[in-house]
Amino acid sequence: MIYLDTFTFPDDGREFDYCLGVKLKCYTSFYPFKVLSHHQFERIDFEPVTILYGGNGTGKSTALNVIAQKLRLQREAPFNDTCFFQDYVDMCTAELRENIPEGSRIITSDDVFNYMLDIRSLNEGIDRRRGDIMEEYMEAKFAKVQLHSMEDYEALSRTVKARSRTQSRYVREELGKNVRTYSNGESAFRYFTNKITENGLYLLDEPENSLSPALQQELVQFLSDSARFFGCQFVISTHSPFLLAMRGAKIYDLDEEVVTVKPWTQLANVRAYYDFFKAHEREFGRGPLEDD
Secondary structure, three states: OOOEEEEEOOOHHHHHHHHHOOOOOOOOOOOOOOOOHHHOOOEEEOOOEEEEEOOOOOOHHHHHHHHHHHHOOEOOOOOOOOOOHHHHHHOOEEEEOOOOOOOOEEEOHHHHHHHHHHHHHHHHHHHHHHHHHHHHHHHHHOOOOOOOOHHHHHHHHHHHHHHOOOHHHHHHHHHOOOOOOOOHHHHHHHHHHHHOOOOEEEEEEOOOOOOOHHHHHHHHHHHHHHHHHOOEEEEEEOOOHHHHOOOOOEEEEOOOOOOEEOOHHHOHHHHHHHHHHHHOHHHHOOOOOOOO
């Protein structure tokens, strides 16, 4: 599915005219001006899956944040919103093929990281409460309670419950299950599968962070199925060879002096992986070189 058809950024000439008319005063940067135009990155033509590839500082995240701001997509974590950001966004244009569905959003590494921190904080609170309930169980089990008031009745109920259950069952029933049932990577993966639903435009900023290679491949399958069968469109910034290899993805190489579209096998980062594993091919057991 394609909702966002094309997006254009201001060229170097328009940026120069804008900056010429602004007095910097205390400002030291025109960010996001002069980031994407440095590589003459002026237009994106989108597919169901479009990938922005490049090293740090090439503008991948900047492009995603600009697009998200222009389309007013949902977001959670704050971004580098300078005093020039909205002026830059106003100079951009977006052409839609379909209306952007409600629930469309940008998901950044900060969103995922904050989610994992929230789970960790919740777990720590549950762990502290577990100790209190274990002490409560021992007190209730051996308490001698006489009925004189409603408070005595509640204490008697706890005693009866404690004496009819093991300590572990009592704690489980009083506390509920600890949410720490997944690793950080698994939690990150579940964050994507919970936030990405049918029929939406999703901007993903380096989603491979915190994911093992196996989970990256699971994420690729999930994103591919979502784009193919469930009406989703994705714009992704990534270094991951697993995501870069997504079938049918259109890849913009921001590492080039002038941004170009490339197949994933011609990207410098992917070639570095290929050369490394090729050099160590004998160490992986039986392979083409061992048969010689």
